Amino acid sequence: MAALPVNLDMDVLRTFVTGIDLGSFAKAATRLGRSPSAISLQLRKLEDQVGQPLLRRNGRGLALTEPGEMLLGYARRLLDLNDAAVSAVAGPALSGWVRLGLPQDFTETGLPAVLVRFAQAHPAVRVEAHVERDAVLRAEVEAGRLDLALVWDAAPAAGEGTLVARLPMVWIGPWGNAGLAAQRPLPLALFGPRCLFRHAATEALDAAGIPWRIAFSSPGLTGLWAAVAAGLGVTLRTPHGLPPSLRPLDPDEAGLPPLTSLRLRLVRGTSGTDPAVERFAELLGETLADATRLTAPLP
Template sequence: MAALPVNLDMDVLRTFVTGIDLGSFAKAATRLGRSPSAISLQMRKLEDQVGQPLLRRHGRGLALTEPGEMLLGYARRLLDLNDAAVSAVAAPALSGWVRLGLPQDFTETGLPTVLARFARLHPGVRVEAHVERDAVLRGELEAGRPDLALVWDTPGAAGEEGSVAHLPLVWIGPRAEAGLVAPNSLPPPLPPPLPRPLPLALFGPPCLFRRAATDALDAAGIPWRVAFSSPGLAGLWAAVAAGLGVTLRTPHGLPPTLRPLDPDDSDLPPLPSLRLRLVRGARGADPAVAHFAELLGETLAETTRRTALLP
């Protein structure tokens, strides 16, 4: 007699995905309204069902095993299909529009995933994404234009409402050329000293990242000059890769041609972190806007967890 197929528990899969997205099963317990012991039982049940370990110890936390990585992709698709079925049958279809404002950092690392998942769940909702600098997005929020906007908060800003992640600020320079890498038997060569005044590639003012760079350099007594200015992130990346200057940003979405600079090796001052926050506009309670905000927050928490100091 053929063995009966294993039916994965959708509830358990949702716990699994939520824990990975939040970077903590303790946070998943809070989000899902369950006790930590109940979450542990669910994870053991899932491992028993698939017959493979899904999680392993990594420092003080947990990391996915190879079977866990594989299951995560299937779990997301199963949950999307489940949610789409429930939404189609049990509730009226959402319609209307969502107007989103976001910085250039997330157009390739978070937005495509969110748009694809949201379109599958709610094909009747139109999403308009407006990519701009932080200062412009804040002005548009004050004018009541976007329904949702991703903005950066300076260290010490009050409140945690809408907080998605804390991302470290780093100095960014070109990646070392392969020919300069020392053989394994030799210590790596010291990077050449950065010129003074320090050439910078920055957005024009007003810009939170520009101010953070110049304030840190001024406080450290390091002379600087703006060697390249661009209104777009792609222009900054190209200028830094070409060696025209260094810049300051978070390491999220960094192109392979660039690398974070070690402050100890480059004689540059240390930097704080920034908080990424999802702010709702006047239509924030609209069902389509609220659902898109939830999906966007979860996806960004997942895509930034490797570089984020999560709140």
């Protein structure tokens, strides 16, 4: 008699994927409302089901084995299909529009994953994305032309939107050009005036008594990355979505002033109670919180 096929448990797969995405199974336990011991039992069950070790020790943490890496891809697809099936069958289908505004930092590293998952679960909802600076996005939300907007805040007003993540600002330079940050005046590659990152860079340099000059100005992040990679100047952003040709600079080694952190917030317009908008906001917040890994603790 042929052996019966093994049926993988969706709850166990969700624990596995969540732990990997968060970089910690302790965080996964908090996210999923389970105890650490229950999480450990689930992972052992999954390894027993597939007959392979999925995790290995890597210093103080855990890393995926080769079978674990293979299973992770299948697990994501199974969970997406499961969630899409549940959304399609349970209750009325969502429809309408979601008008989203976001900074350039997340157009390639956060938005695509959200759009794929949302479209699979809610194909009748149309999503319209606008990429702008923070000041423009806030004005569009207040005017009712955007339902949701991701905005950076150096000193956010109390209660403004939902806190998604907090990321450090870092000086960024190219690999293989250690002398660039030592030049005086310091060459800078930045966005134009009224940019939060430009203001933070020049204010920090002025406070430290370091002379600077604008060597390159660009309205787009792609142009900015290209200029820094070419050695035209250093820039200031968060490390999220940093291209492989660039690296964060150690302020002490580079002779540059230390920097503070920025908060990423999701603000809502007047249509924030619309079911499609609410579901998209929930999915966007979860995805970006996982992607950024909350590199500094939230208050």
